[in-house]
Amino acid sequence: MKVSRATILVVTAAAGALALAILGLAAASSSGQSAAYKAPRTPDGKPDLNGIWQVMNTANWDIQDHDQRQGPLYALGAAFSIPAGEGVVVGNEIPYQPDALAKKKENAEQWLKLDPEVKCYLPGIPRATYMPYPFQIVQTPGHTLFAYAYANASRIVYMDQKVEPQIDTWMGYPSGRWDGETLVIESTGFNDLSWFDRAGNFHSDALKVTERFTPISRDALQYEATIEDPKVFTRAWQMRMPIYRRLEQPSRLFRYNCVEFAEEVVYGHLRKTPKTSR
């Protein structure tokens, strides 16, 4: 008996869909959202993340839930005090080991003196993502550039290559790959000098960060960062937040070269004539 054309068409379509599913082209994001959005493609067929992006949250103040409170300098009043905000830590708990928790509290108390941001030091990962400044992604098949406005920080992610850390770095040694619609970046080789926020959350040089960038619409990404650090935390934990596209056209990243603004903090005591205090 001959198979009807309609049956052949249905079966072919089903086979095609099955093939696509098998080949993993369905956009299943790790956050459990159903495979809805597929971003436009780059010439090599990958989701196109090129553009300028920025978060809109208070994570840089404190990655956990926080109430509003007075900032560090009375003279700056409301211009530099801390607004309330929900945290970006999944479950809101950061699983510090007991000694490490004490250090976090000490960091928070001495924030003005200890936070590397005050000195315009490189922000590390993932803090660079959620500082209140934009960053730009330029994407090629072999490499993905992240250029951050803050402190001219940047990193080049080597795609589909195992990267061996050499010198300890602030921004890590990132190695990237595509998992369906998601850009996955694993980084190690960090020093222990950067913080996660202005609230004193920190890490050691055993840090490993796994990031996932998933387009959820034309102008937004879902971002997840998994933190593993056996010297500081009792288990892995995660941050999650959306990132939004800067829509101004033409778009350009204006760099925040802040080193000169930190010189008084770092070298002021070595000045011949002290600056009058501001």
Next chain:
Amino acid sequence: MRAASFIPAVGIVLLLAGSSARAHHAFSSEFDSNKPVDLKGAVSKLEWVNPHAWIHIDVPGSDGKVETWMIEAGSPNVLLRRGFSKSMVPVGTVIRVKGFAAKGGTRKANGGEMTLPDGRTLLLTSPDSGAPEEKKK
């Protein structure tokens, strides 16, 4: 990998000392050629940073008091390309360093020749020798 030949290129002009006694070039502390030092002590800390790596050593004085000196080496990026990594001088390693003290009275010195416990020597700021074994990986 030995360089067949070398000219500092722009470096020559960049690093010109100039007439002022206080003139220096970028990325280098001023040294005093009248203040040679020959220090031996245990590595207490490594700052493997740019623009210069710094090796802290605890040097026992004749009076028994320990003085900590900071020895300046070159950029870790360049040292790395030559096969010299900080794992070669872990904390606790007793090294000998010859160099010249910085002006200003602080216990800092330009690292010249460094001698490791097994007798190998390494010039911390020279382009000629890389890893003590003089071989590239």
Next chain:
Amino acid sequence: MDIFGRRRRLRDNLGLVIAALAVTSGPQTIGQTNGIPRTPDGRPDLQGVWNYATEMPLQRPDEFKGKTSLTPEEVARFRDDAAARRRERASGKPSRYSGEVFDDLLNKADWSKGTSLITDPPDGKIPEPTSQAAARRQARTDAFAAGEGPEDFGLADRCILGWSTGPPIIPGNQSNVLQLLQTRDHFVIYTEMIHDARIVPLDNRPAPSPAIRDYSGYSRGRWENDTLVIETTNFKPQGVATLTFRQYGGTDENMHLVERFTRTDAKTLLYEFTITDPTTWPRPWSAAVPMHQTDERVYEYACHEGNRSLETLLENARAMDAPAKKGTK
């Protein structure tokens, strides 16, 4: 129903899907001309890590005055002198280079074609500066000598802008590596010192407002046949690190820079630049720097974070202020 027939169709369809995927997800470089790979939009692919260390100085050495090429004997003597200087430096005696390490391998230059990286003016020298620039040079020298505060030192001393980043990119004595990334819309020049990602839009947009300036200016690029041409303006008054040294008089906010990138073969990139800065030099000047493909990586060069050098420079300056005071730590 013919079971085998159905299975065969399933396999055929799967095969078609796979084939379709292969076409759309192939490598970015799809063709080559003269050994130079091209991108899908037909441009020469300039990407890779490039080493621009060179034995040839920016300016023609005085010993070669009037010579636009060298004989093999002259080249050999030049290299022997350089090796002798290296040996002396390796002896550990203090020298102006103490405290530095240099790139080991400097690319050999083709001395039959020139005796300086500068190609114009014909004498291979940076032109004499204007009187305004000479005054600025003197002011920078004086400030440098006094060292009253961090801003009296160069941008490179302060770890604000690396020597070779510029732009223009001029070879120095270390970290002479950069990485280039290229898409249809952007070109990225990533210099190691100091982790500088210069992102150049390729859509012929105008320069930003003159109110907004960067130490490296703001760049925009376009293709002229197989050469990428980049124009940069909007520099800050301090000028770029390489050229702020006293000897050169420095650049200023009026610099208009044109750079050209041409891949001459699979392993070589020709980088050329022309500086027009009428308040610094009465005429433009140009240079050409060959760059060689390398399998090195660009490593992070965090500078300000560990800048004990500036701390030491300032300590020394304060000690010179008060010679009677014997500071000990």
